[in-house]
Amino acid sequence: MSAPILGAVIVDHTPDFPPKTPPPPKRPISPPRPETSLAGTARARMQVRNRRSANWSLEAAAWSPKKASAHVLGRLxxxxxxxxxQAAADLTELLVRTAVxxxxxxxxxxxxxQNRQALIVALSHRPGLAVADDPVLPELTGLGAVSCGTDTAEDGRRVWAVLDL
Incomplete structure (x- = not known):
């Protein structure tokens, strides 16, 4: 231990300049990105504005209409x-057969x-199809569809029908 120096005065020393602060970030902090959901998977279930929904992706094969019909009936x-x-099964099979x-x-x-009605949509996933006046629409109406339609999008043709439940 060292001995105190006689006559020494301890002075609080304050610096003449402020402490160094870090520079501001170069770009503003962005909020976190929204998390993506698994809505495209076969087992996904979600609530869409007061209605339930489900979707399935199937190989475009001869067995797909029956498989899609079983999925739709099971969920209903x-x-x-x-x-x-019977009406839901027949509509689903025709929609999927058309997409295949x-x-x-x-x-x-x-x-x-929604409101005791079911919307069933089949999407072909084949881009570049021309819009056509489809003969499938009268068939869908004949099977019990209260409303039906077809249109093309950038990811293929959609064929849809609404059925009273």
Whole structure:
């Protein structure tokens, strides 16, 4: 230990300049990006503005209409709809058969319900198809669709029908 120096005065020393601060960031901090959901997977379930929905992606093959019909009927049964089984099965098969005929590699089927109605959509995933006056629309109406339509988008042709449940 060193001995204190006699006559030494301890003075609080304050610096003449402010402490060094870090520079501001070069670009503003952006908010975090929204998380992506698994809405495109076969098992995804989601709520879309007061309606339930489901979707499935299938290979564009001869067996796809029956498989899609089984998926749609199973989900409608989960939601408590059992009255329109035959009409829902027939509509789904025709929609998917039409999408498979477009020649894409896969077909996706989308289902939603609201106010005791079901919307069934089949998407062909074959871009570049021309809009055509489709003879499938009278068939869909004949199978019980209260509304139906077809249109083309950048990811293929959509064929859809609404069914009263």
């Amino acid at each position: 049964h989960e939601w408590g709809y059992r009255e329109a089984d 005929a477009d020649g894409g590699r896969r077909v996706s089927v989308h289902l939603a319900d």
